[in-house]
Amino acid sequence: MGRGNPKVTGVLPVALEDAVKLIGYLMLSTKEYVAVMQLHKEVDLSKVREVLEMFKGRIYQKPPVRSSVKRALRVKEVYELELIEYEHPYALIRVLCEHGTYVRKLIHDIGDVLGVGAHMRELRRVRTGPFKEEFNLVRLQELSEYVYLWKERKDEDKLKKAILPAEYMVSHLPKVVAVDGAVSAITYGADLAVPGVALVHEKIRKGDHVAIFTLKGELVAVGIAQMHTEELLQSKKGIFIKTKRVVMSRDVYPPSWKKRKE
Amino acid sequence: MKWFVVRESETDERYGKCPEDRGLNELLRFGVVNLDKPPGPTSHEVVAWVKNLLGLSKAGHGGTLEPCNGAG
Structure with a gap:
């Protein structure tokens, strides 16, 4: 059976310069795909629906031979699995x-359970974490056009609109806002203590990755919560967020220890 | 998600800047493009292309999108 390589397209967030530091937080986020599955023999529509139902929830997967991770059986969760259309030999x-x-692999395994075999013909990622197909998706061709307008016509509007502030990369994480006086110390690697908190999201659990923002909405760093939100609200001191990854430059906010001397 | 105000605090306008007020050069240093990966090139090749196009020293993608993996 001539298969060739499946066509793979869709949402691929590209981080620029210092935003590269935030990539790790995107990789662990929820993904959404639309795929064309080619069935090797015709089956009843009801049968396809029935088998797809079996692949919802926790599934076992052995990574394919050509993959970047260790080929041990892994448990992965399929939150939603929907048949959009089936017109033999293609199921969307x-x-x-x-x-x-x-x-x-999921499609291959569905084919096995259907008893007829199947393979992935096309794949389109429509979402990865906060990045969605419907929001500000830019084609390479368009980006190239916008760069031309910027460089040759001195018109930067379109390129500016195509680039989102890096803060968008952590918009799926819970947030805390630090007071101005606490910002500088965090950029030097200090943890965020309770007295430095201005606002906080509800339902933060101890151990969560939390994004630390300024009152102006700039991302300072990402860290790990050392207490739940409820505990923070009742505390006067102690460490709330252990700083893990600093993204803001050190010279943006003045150090509070200098201010005190003035 | 709901916010709790822990302490009333004001920000000094002399320092920092709202992300929406950043200029193009600032966005090029700390921004992200929600790119529609075309069929054909690998995620890695697409990133190299964007890096060259924008004249950057660093760029990276948030999770590969390749036929052999089909996931990231």
């Missing part, structure tokens, strides 16, 4: 799944 499906789920 939508998959909402945990990061690291192999859709190609």
Whole structure:
């Protein structure tokens, strides 16, 4: 059977310069795909629906031979699996799944359970974490055009609109806002203590990755919560966020220890 | 998500800047493009292309999108 390489397109957030530091937080986020599954023999529509139902929830996956991770059996969660259309030999499906789920493998396994075999013909990622197909998706061709307008016509509007502030990369994380006086110390690697907190999201759990913002909405760093939100609200001191990854430059906010001397 | 105000605090306008007020050069240093990966090139090749196009020293993608993996 001539298969060739499946066509793979869609949402691929590209981080620029210092935003590269935030990539790790995107990789662990929820993914959504639309895929074309080619069935090797015709089956009843009801049978396809029935088998797709079996692949919802926690599934076992062995990574494919040509993959970048260790080939040990992994448990992955498929949150949603929907049959959009089936017109033999093609079935269009939508998959909402945990990061690291192999859709190609999922389709192969669905084919095995159907008893007729199947392979992935086309794949389009429609979402990764906060990045969605419907919001500010830019084609390479368009980006190239915008760069031309900027360089040759001195018109930067379109390129500016195509680039989102890096803060968008952590918009799926819970947030805390630090007071101005606490910002500088965090950029030097200090943790965020309770007295430095201005605002906080509800339902933060101890151990969560939390994004630390300024009152102006600039991202300072990402860290790990050392207490739940409820505990913070009742505390006067102690460490709330252990700083892990600093993204803001050190010279943006004045150090509070200098201010005190003035 | 709901916010709790822990303490009333004001920000000094002399320092920092709202992300919406950043200029193009600032966005090029700390920004992200929600790119529609075309069929054909690998995620890595697409990133190299964007890096060259924008004249950057660093760029990276948030999770590969490749036929052999089909997921990231």
